[in-house]
Every structure is written in C-alpha cells, then in structure tokens.
Amino acid sequence: MLAVGIILCYLLGLSLMYAVGRKYSLAELVGYSFLIGMGLETFFLFFLDIAGVKYSQGVLIGLNVFSIVAICGANYKNLLTLKEDFKAPDFSLKNINLVAVFLFCLIAYLFYAITVKNLFWPPTEHDTIGSFDKLGRIMAAEGKLKISLYQYNLEGAGGLYPPLYHGSFAYVYIFGAEMPKIITTLFFVSLLTTFYSAVKNFTGTTAAMFGTFILMLTPELFSHAALSLGNLPTTAYVSAAALATITWLEKRDAKYFWLGAIAMAFVIWIRSDTIVFTAAALLLVALDFFKTKDWKNTIIYGAIAVTPFILWNLYLKLKIGAAQAGKFDLGIGYNTERMGVVTAYVKTFLFGGQHGAVDGGQLYGLVFILFFILFVVNLILIYKVGVKEILSDSVNTLLFFFVSFALYFAVFYFIDVKVQNAPIASLMESSFKRGMFCFAPIAVFYTFTSYASALALAKLENFRLGK
C-alpha cells in the first residue's frame, strides 16, 4: 500500500502541474510533482483534522482520486493535446554528452549509497525521535493532527512547526510504512531534479549536471540525505520555490509563476522561520510590479505564498492553544558582543575556517566560496562589459540571496536566548548551521548561471562540441 500512497502523491502533484502549465522537462516532472503532491497531501491531513474526519487509507485514497479526477477533468482539453509534446529521444552517437553522463554516473552512485544507508537504519536523531517521527507515527495511529500528547506537553518542539514535514511521515505511516525515511530520499531526489532543471533553463546540460553534482556533494547537506530531519526537505522547497520564481521573472513563462507561488506556499508550510525566504520572494515580485504594473500577479503570488502561514498560526492559536510569539529580543539594539559572535560564525560558514566547534570548509565545502569568487569576478567584469550585461540575468538571484540572508542573520541576531534556553554560540552551531542549507542551492545556481561562469562554460561547451 505504501507504493499506492506514493504514486497517488506523485499523480496529485502531476495533475496540478499540468493544470498550471505544460511542456515540462522530465526532471521538472519528477521534482515538482512530489513537492507539490506531498504539500497537498499534508493540506488534506490538515483539513481532515479540522473537519473531524479520522485519517485512514480509504479516506486518503478517496480524496486523492477525487482531486486528481477533478483537476484532470477541468483540464482535459489540455491533457488531450499532451501527446504532441512528447518526442522520441535521439540516441545518435554525436548527441551523447559524455561529460554529463560521467557526472550523472557519479551522482547516481552517491545517491544509491546514501539511499541504501538511509533506508537501512531507522531514525535515531534526537529531534526526530523527540518530535517529527513521533508526531508522524502518532498522527497516523490516532488519525488526527492534534494528537493526544498536546494535552500533556509531550509533543516536542516540532509540534509548533507547520505540519508538512511530520505530516509527510504520517502519510507514509498511514499507507503502511514501517519507517518514514523513504520521505528523505524522495525529498532529496526532488531537490536535485528541480535544481538541475532550473540551472538547465539558463545554461546547458553539462553545466546543469556539474552544478547538481556540486550541490549534492555539499558535505553537510549530503549527510542529511541519510537522516530524518527537516532541514533537507525545507531546502528542497526553498530551492524549488526560489528558482521557479526567478525563472518566471527572467523568462516570463507562466508555468513558473504558478510553480514558484505554490512551492513558496509550502516553504512556509514546512517551517515558520522560512518566512525570510517568503519575504525575499515577495520583495522580488513587488519590485517586478513596479516594472510591469501587473497588480494581479503580485496579489495572487502574495496570497498563495502567505496563506499557509496565516492558516497555521490560526490553528495554533485556536486549536492547539499556543502562539508562536516572543522569540525575539528587539531591545538589544546594537550589541557589539552579540554582533561579534554571530558575525564570526557567519564568516566561518561562508568562507571556511574554524570557529568554536564549527569547521566551515568541512560543512559547506566550496559552495559559498565559489559564489563569492564569481560575485567578485562579475563585479570586476562590470568595468569591461557594463552593469546591464552583468546583472541582466542574475539580479534577481543576488537580491533573493542577499535579502533572505540579511533577514536570516537578523533573526539570529535578535533571537531571545532566554526563550530558546540556549546560548547564542550553541544556536549558531546547530540551528543556524542547518538553516544555511537553504542558501546552498541559490549560491550554486548563481555560480553556474552568472555572466562570468556562463562565459567560461560556453568556452568549455564549444570545445566539447568542437565548434
């Protein structure tokens, strides 16, 4: 039955994808359909809880089939013409990209190895035992979102998080899973495929494969592909949402508008503190509004992206009886000591080196170093080529990266250590470190799509093609 549940989840995502657009690449279909499907499944779990309907395989299968049929029914004319979009691939010798095949083989081996490890061991991390897996298991057992442990304050810290991540665990448990870790693997595949397709939209297969390889190998991120913590799934949503939004702003292809808005809604449906990414995306859309005066798009995007945040906070307040407030201490103003600690850790994460128990190079490898090298090279090239040329395709990426990072920095600078019951150094070494995952895809995306890198990659591609 687990296979049925997962297939339904993919089909649900797929049906919505074809409702908002067509002509997707295979990588987009694989990646976005799971992210959207699982997001919708957890919306179902949320609304079933509100309606007082107990979760069961039958209820979920019925709901899925009904939704898929309804979406496809409303979109049947589009679906009938889909056949014309599929072309048989050309396998002639001169079309084989050996470099991409080589990189793909490395990615496939590493993916296989980490997946074997992931699926072999049960979840044992403190946070998942104390929160996510516990919530998922008990949600499936009791058939509701507000499980009995809430009345004894035994739900764990994740009980206040929006339900996408532990809801996805509950979903696979309902369909008979013994362990929920298949979810980690599916989120990892989605992260890689959506990232690959986004880079490919701006460059070519070789660069996209190389970028995906670099992203996948980000040491701390890769190790999380064998764990059951929420950071990797959050990264999958942030990456898909941000890159689809950027693609829409650059290419003006409507399907990316919808993919970006829907995925951005799930960004805030998986963790509330990811609001920094929603804010950065809203800023991009708002700036675009000044250019296009297209108020309708701006409102639709904003409404889709923010609604889950409102829904979850209402649920917390009205049903759980808890509110996420008082996490910040804005009264500290400019505090030299706090600024020193936070900045020192940020430097270590971004530029390598060691601080406290953190080794930046070990955690993130070359990801942020390459980003900043390319950033500086592009700045230098401005003198030669001109601002417009250099920034034409990357201004949105840079804005998204720097605005969300500044907000993320502010969140930790102003965090109330008394409420968190932990010193700032400890928060930087655990929470901040893992939140950095979300910036990795944006940094690698810029590394492979900026003007300077495109110049270098074009030369490589010309050599490869003998042009």
Next chain:
Amino acid sequence: MALKHCGCWLNSDLSTKQMAKQQPKQSTVIPQKKKAAAVVGGDAFTYLLRNSIIVAVLGVLFLLIYKVNEGPGKMQDLYSEYQQLSQSRGSQERINEIAEEFKTLQADTGFFKEAIRKYTRGYYWVAHDVAAKSLEQINEINAKVENGQMKTLTREDKLGYKVGVYPLIKYLIESTPKDAVILLPPGDSVLSNTSKWNFVYDPEWMEYFIYPRLCLTSSRENEHPDLAKRITHVLIVQGRGYDKLKYDVPLDQRPSEAVLPIDHPPVQNQNKP
C-alpha cells in the same frame, strides 16, 4: 478558451491579459549564454575524443582531491585502531606500526596540500565515509544475513544497535500496562554527561518509544501537573529513583536498573531488566 493561449485552465486570466504583456523573453542579450546549438563540428570520433578529454580532466581532478585527503582520513582510522588495541591490550607490534605510519602521515603537509584540504576534506568525508564506507558496512551485514551468520535485522534490532538504552526501554514497555504513567530519572549530570543512557531522562524523547504510555521527569513534575498525580511506575537508572517509591526496598534487593510500581512492590519478579 484558455487552452488556445497557454494550454492550461488555471492560467486563463493570466495568459490572456496580464501575461500578454509578458511574452517569454527572447534569447538573452549575452551571446555566450546562448544554449549550445546542436550543431556538432567534426566526426563522431573527434567529438567523443573531446568529451573524453574533459571527462579525463575531471577524473584526474577528483582523484587528486581524494588522494590529498586520504592521509588525514587514514589518520582517523589509525587512531581508532590504536584506541581499540590499547584498550584491549592488543599486539604491541601493531601499535608501533601504527605510530610510525601516523608520524609519516603527519609529516605529509605543505602549503598547497593544506589549502586544498581546507576546502575539500568535507567532500572526501562524504565520498569515503558517508557514502562508500557506510555502503560497505551495510553490504557486510547483508552478506552475513545471506550466509546465515546473522538473522535478518528487524527495525527493533537496528534500534537496539543504534540506541544504547533501547534494551531498558524495551523492558520498560514489557513491564508496564499501556495506560501507565512513568516517572523517569532526573536529567542531571550523572545521566546527561554520558552517552550510555542516551536521553532516558527526556520525556519528549522517551515518549516516542513508550507511547501510549505517558512519562515525566523526576524533579520536573511541575511541568506536567496532570501526569504527576497519575504516576504508576518509576524507572530506576543507576540505582536512582528508589526514594520515589511509596514502599521500602531492602538495600540488598535493589538492582541498579528496574521498573517498579510506585504504590506497591511488584507481584512477580519483574524488577530485573
């Protein structure tokens, strides 16, 4: 109607009105960023040769990174072996060998090597330890299962392997009814400073294993006032918790780990994990 414009019903308004102003951008202004055309120069042989050259360069680069990081990686393995041998008072000859090898590896430094290691040791760790080594370990276990040297591991067996305190938790589950409310030992330095007991004092962590039983931590009963009134059992760890029982247990009959009813002595002899 919408289908005529963009082929999807959800886009009806956007495609016909707003999106009309936003036609897909033509190819970017940067000529170098144009996607490589499918036109390929030369014959298939030279095309494959050029591709192979890039693959070879990448392969050499990856191998170089791997080799540069192999030394420090091996040092960790040697250190683990040394610790194992010194604890078990193993072969002195091997210990000397390890010391010599360690010295050689320690001397293997240089500006470029250190610079490369600084940013690439994480990649070595990923490829060598997280991926390859773990796969090898799991394949070994699977091979033993196939050869009949080991029984097929269940989820519980694996939990027992990873969570040291799991046998005690399992015993707790077997010794208590499903509606039990269990008082856990306090999370002070005696338990929290050692990994042996994992998080046995943390009620949110313990709840994962013992649900639908409920639990709370000793000395933090005020955080769960409802449960504090309903305690049915006490989990004894390292001989701590006997003072919470409403009856006396003779000193010579106090096992260091046990699960005991709070109100009365156990009916059967079930106080030994």
